[in-house]
Amino acid sequence: MMVRRAVARASRPSRPMGLDGPAGSRTSYLGELRTRVLKGWVDVTAVEAGNSGVRRIEAEAVPTRYARGWHCLGLSAGFKDGRPHTVSAFGQKLVVFQSGSGAINVLDAYCRHMGADLSKGTIKGEEIACPFHDWRWGGDGRCKKIPYARRVPLRARTAAWTTMEQDGLLFVWNDPEGNPPPPEVTIPRIEGATRDDWTEWVWKEIVVETNCREVVDNIVDMAHFFYVHFSFPTYFKNIFEGHVATQIMKGNGRPDARRPAKAGEPQMLGNTSVASYHGPSFMIDDLTYHYDDMDLKSVLVNAHYPIDGNSFMLHSGIIVQQSDKLSKDAAEAMAQKLGDFILRGFDQDVQIWKHKTRIDNPLLCEEDGPVYQLRRWYEQFYVDVADVKPEMVERFEFELDTTRPVEVWKQEVEDNLARRAAEGRPA
Amino acid sequence: MTVRPDDRLLDGAPMQPLCCRQCGAEVEVRKASWHQTSVQWNAEAVSACLERRASSLGDGSGVFPGCTALRDSIARAALEGVIAVPES
Numbered sequence: 001m002m003v004r005r006a007v008a009r010a011s012r013p014s015r016p017m018g019l020d021g022p023a024g025s026r027t028s029y030l031g032e033l034r035t036r037v038l039k040g041w042v043d044v045t046a047v048e049a050g051n052s053g054v055r056r057i058e059a060e061a062v063p064t065r066y067a068r069g070w071h072c073l074g075l076s077a078g079f080k081d082g083r084p085h086t087v088s089a090f091g092q093k094l095v096v097f098q099s100g101s102g103a104i105n106v107l108d109a110y111c112r113h114m115g116a117d118l119s120k121g122t123i124k125g126e127e128i129a130c131p132f133h134d135w136r137w138g139g140d141g142r143c144k145k146i147p148y149a150r151r152v153p154l155r156a157r158t159a160a161w162t163t164m165e166q167d168g169l170l171f172v173w174n175d176p177e178g179n180p181p182p183p184e185v186t187i188p189r190i191e192g193a194t195r196d197d198w199t200e201w202v203w204k205e206i207v208v209e210t211n212c213r214e215v216v217d218n219i220v221d222m223a224h225f226f227y228v229h230f231s232f233p234t235y236f237k238n239i240f241e242g243h244v245a246t247q248i249m250k251g252n253g254r255p256d257a258r259r260p261a262k263a264g265e266p267q268m269l270g271n272t273s274v275a276s277y278h279g280p281s282f283m284i285d286d287l288t289y290h291y292d293d294m295d296l297k298s299v300l301v302n303a304h305y306p307i308d309g310n311s312f313m314l315h316s317g318i319i320v321q322q323s324d325k326l327s328k329d330a331a332e333a334m335a336q337k338l339g340d341f342i343l344r345g346f347d348q349d350v351q352i353w354k355h356k357t358r359i360d361n362p363l364l365c366e367e368d369g370p371v372y373q374l375r376r377w378y379e380q381f382y383v384d385v386a387d388v389k390p391e392m393v394e395r396f397e398f399e400l401d402t403t404r405p406v407e408v409w410k411q412e413v414e415d416n417l418a419r420r421a422a423e424g425r426p427a
Numbered sequence: 428m429t430v431r432p433d434d435r436l437l438d439g440a441p442m443q444p445l446c447c448r449q450c451g452a453e454v455e456v457r458k459a460s461w462h463q464t465s466v467q468w469n470a471e472a473v474s475a476c477l478e479r480r481a482s483s484l485g486d487g488s489g490v491f492p493g494c495t496a497l498r499d500s501i502a503r504a505a506l507e508g509v510i511a512v513p514e515s
Contacts, residue, residue, distance in 0.1 A: 053492070063428055188489075239490060241468075246490045276490055360428070364435055366459040379430050394469050397493055401463035423480035 005310035008026040059358040061210045062309040066090040067381035068175045069243070069279030070187050071305040074315060075203050076170040079104050084128055086119035090174055091308045094161070095119035097139075101294055102230045105139030106161040106172050111144070146303075167193035168201055169301075171282075177384055185243055187278050192299050192319050199332050202339035203317045206346055212281070212304050212312040218349070219247045219277060220369030222400055230257035230349045234270075234406055238370055240377040243393040246276040266291040266325075280381040281305060281423055294325040296336060314344045367405055370398040435459070442467060447488055449496035450477045456501055458512045464501060466493075476514055 018279040056231050070091070072095065079085055084097040084107060093109040095118040107128065109119045116132035122130070124168035126146050127136035141160030162173040162180060167190045194199035205259045208215070218224065222236040234249035252270045261267040268291055275285035285300040320335040322328050362371050373396050380392040436442060442455040442465065452475035455467040473479060482510040504510040 060428060238491075239492070241491075244490070248490075248492065274490065321472075325435060361431060364433070366435060366439065370433070370465070372431055375428065376430045379428055382428060390469065394467070395473055396468070397464070397466040399462075399464045401460045402460055403460075 022035060031284050043400070055363055056361075057357060057359050058361045060360055062213075062358070064108075064309070065382060066174055066306050067174045067280035068385075069185070069381055070164065070171045070173055070179070070181065071281050072303040072315060073106075073172060073305065075168055075201060075317075076104060077168065079170060082123060084119045084121055084123060087128070088307045089172075089305045089313070091306070093117065093119070094172075095121075096170070097128045099123065099128075099139055101126060101411050103139055104163050104165060104170055106163050107141055108136060108159040109137070110158075111135055111137070112156065118196060160193075169193075170195060172305075176318065179385070185279060187282055188225050188284065190284060190299055190301075190319075192297075192321060195323045197411075198299075198319045199315045199322075199328075199335040201319055202335045203315065204339055204343050205313060205315050206350075207307065208304075208314050208346075208350055208353060209313060211310055211358060212306050213358075213378070214284050214353050214356075215302075215304055215312070215314060215349070216277065216280070217297045217371065217374065218253055218277065219245055219283070220370055220371050220398075222249070222402070223367065223405065225249070225251070225350075225365075226405070228352060230254050232270075232409060232413070236369065236400040236402060238369075238374070238398045239299045239395070240373060242393050243279050243380070244276050244376060245377055246274065249273045249275070254413060255407060256413045256420075258323045264294050279376065296326065297321040297323075298335070300338075300342065304318045309335075314346060316346065318342065351364070367400065367402075369400060370396070373398065440511055442508055445471070445501065445510060447472075447497045447498045448490055448503070449493070449494075450475050452497070453478050453498065456510055457503075457505070461505070461512055466497070466501070481491055 015391055030099040073079075073087060073089070077095050080098050084095050085096045087096050087106075091268070094106050095109040096104060096106050097119075100123075105128075107118065109117050111118050111130040113130065113135050114123060114132055116130050118128050118137060121129050121131040124136060127138050129136050134141055134147050137158060138146075139143045139160065140156045143158075146152055164171040164173070164187070164413070166187060175181075179380045193201065224231050225231045225233050232252040232254050233250055235247050237248045239246040239248070239304055241297055250270065251270050253268045253398065258268075268289060270374050271287065271289045273285055273287045275283055275287075281304050283302040287298045287300050287324035289298070298320045301315065303315045303317075304312045306312045316339070318335050318338050320326075320331045320338065321333040326334065348402050360369075364371060377379060377396075380388045434459065435492050438511050440457050440459055444453055446453050447457045452468075452472035454469075457465040457496045459465075476494050476497070478496060479491055482491050501510065
C-alpha cells in the first residue's frame with residue numbers, strides 16, 4: 001500500500017517538475033527521485049529510465065480564476081419551484097431563486113449581515129429572505145429591507161450574476177473583471193428546443209472530480225472516440241475562431257461494439273456531428289445518425305460549470321426530431337436511449353480522468369488533433385479582456401488525416417469480430 | 428496557463444505563407460501529409476476572403492466550414508511543391 005501511494009506521488013508531483021529552470025530543476029528532480037529510491041518508494045527501473053532523454057510531464061497548477069463566459073446551470077424549470085436552490089460554482093456557494101415577477105436570480109449565497117446561507121432561506125415576493133434574521137435581498141444584489149430595522153445600512157450589496165433564460169436553459173455570466181456580457185458573445189438559439197416536432201430535453205448531470213480543461217480537450221481528441229467511446233471516426237476537422245471552437249466529425253458504426261440490427265430493424269450506417277463550444281463551457285452538437293432508411297436528427301448539449309479548480313458539474317442534454325419515420329413516442333424513447341448512451345460516454349471519460357495526471361506538454365503524433373492550438377484558444381477566457389492576444393482568437397483550421405487510423409481501426413474491428421466468432425460468441 | 432508551442436511545427440513540417448489564388452488573402456499553411464492540413468488565418472485574411480463574406484454564417488452563431496477556393500489553392504501549392512508535403 002505504502003509503495004503504491006508513493007509511486008503515484010512520483011508520477012504526479014505536487015510541485016510540477018521542470019518548470020523552475022532547466023539545469024537546477026533537473027538536479028533537484030533527480031535528488032528527489034534518489035530520496036524516494038532510498039526510502040524504497042520508487043522501483044529502480046524508473047530511475048534508470050530517468051537518466052537519459054526521458055520526456056517529462058509538465059503541469060502548472062490549475063488556474064486560480066474561473067473562465068469568463070456564459071455557463072449553463074441546467075434546465076430553468078428546475079429552479080421554478082418556488083424555492084431557493086444552492087449551486088456550488090466558481091469556487092463559491094451561490095443561491096438561485098425565482099422572484100415573484102418570474103426572473104431567475106443568482107447571488108452569492110452568504111448573507112452579508114452575519115454570513116448565513118441564503119439558499120436555505122425563503123423566497124418572499126421579489127426577494128430572497130435570509131433564514132437567520134430575515135434580511136431581504138433583491139436579484140440585483142441589494143438589500144431591500146430588514147423588517148426589524150428602520151433603515152438598511154450603507155454598503156448593503158452582495159455579488160449578483162447576470163442571468164439568461166433561453167431554450168429552457170438557465171445561464172449565468174461569469175466575469176472575474178465584473179463586466180457585463182458583450183453583445184457579440186452569445187449562446188445561439190437551439191431551434192428544436194422550442195419546436196413541437198422535437199422532444200423535450202432529456203437532461204443529465206454528474207459531478208466530475210478533475211479540472212474542467214479535461215472535458216474541453218475532448219473536442220480535438222479524435223482517437224479517444226475510438227478507444228474510449230467505441231465509435232469510429234472517419235473524418236475529423238477543428239475550427240477555432242473568436243470565442244467559438246468547432247469539431248466536425250463523421251463516423252461509421254462499430255459492429256464489434258454495438259449489437260447489429262436484427263432483421264426488419266433500421267440499420268445504423270454512421271453519423272455526422274458538428275459541435276461548437278460557444279465560449280469556455282457550452283457546446284451545441286448538431287448530431288445526425290444515418291440509418292439505411294432515414295436520418296435521425298438530434299441536438300446534443302455538452303456543458304459544464306466549474307465547482308472549483310479540481311471539480312466541475314458536467315451536463316448533457318439531448319433533443320430528437322420527429323419525422324415520418326419516427327413518431328412522437330419513438331422520438332421520445334430515442335431521446336431517453338441517447339441520454340443514457342451519452343451518460344455512459346461520460347462515465348468512460350471519467351474512468352480516464354480519475355486516474356490521469358494533468359499535462360501541459362502532451363506529446364503528440366501527426367494523427368492527433370490540435371491540442372496546443374485549442375488550449376491557446378481556451379486561454380482567452382482566463383485572461384483579462386485587455387490581455388486577449390490576436391493569436392488566441394484568430395481563425396485556425398485543422399483537418400486531420402484519417403487514412404492511417406481508419407485502416408488500423410478497420411483491422412481491429414475485423415479482428416475483434418473474428419475472435420468472437422472463433423470463441424462461438426455472437427458478433 | 429502558459430500558451431505553449433506545438434512541437435510538431437518544430438520537429439515536422441513548418442507553417443508556410445500562402446496566398447489564395449481567388450482573393451489574395453495570405454494565410455499560413457502546413458501539411459503533415461497529403462490529407463492533413465492546418466491553416467492559420469489572421470483578421471486581414473478573414474476580411475479578404477470572398478466566400479467568407481458571401482456566407483451568412485461566421486458571425487458566431489454558425490460555423491464557416493472553410494473556403495473552397497483556398498482549399499484548391501492549397502492543393503495546387505502542394506502538388507507544385509510550393510507547400511512541402513512530407514513523404515509518408
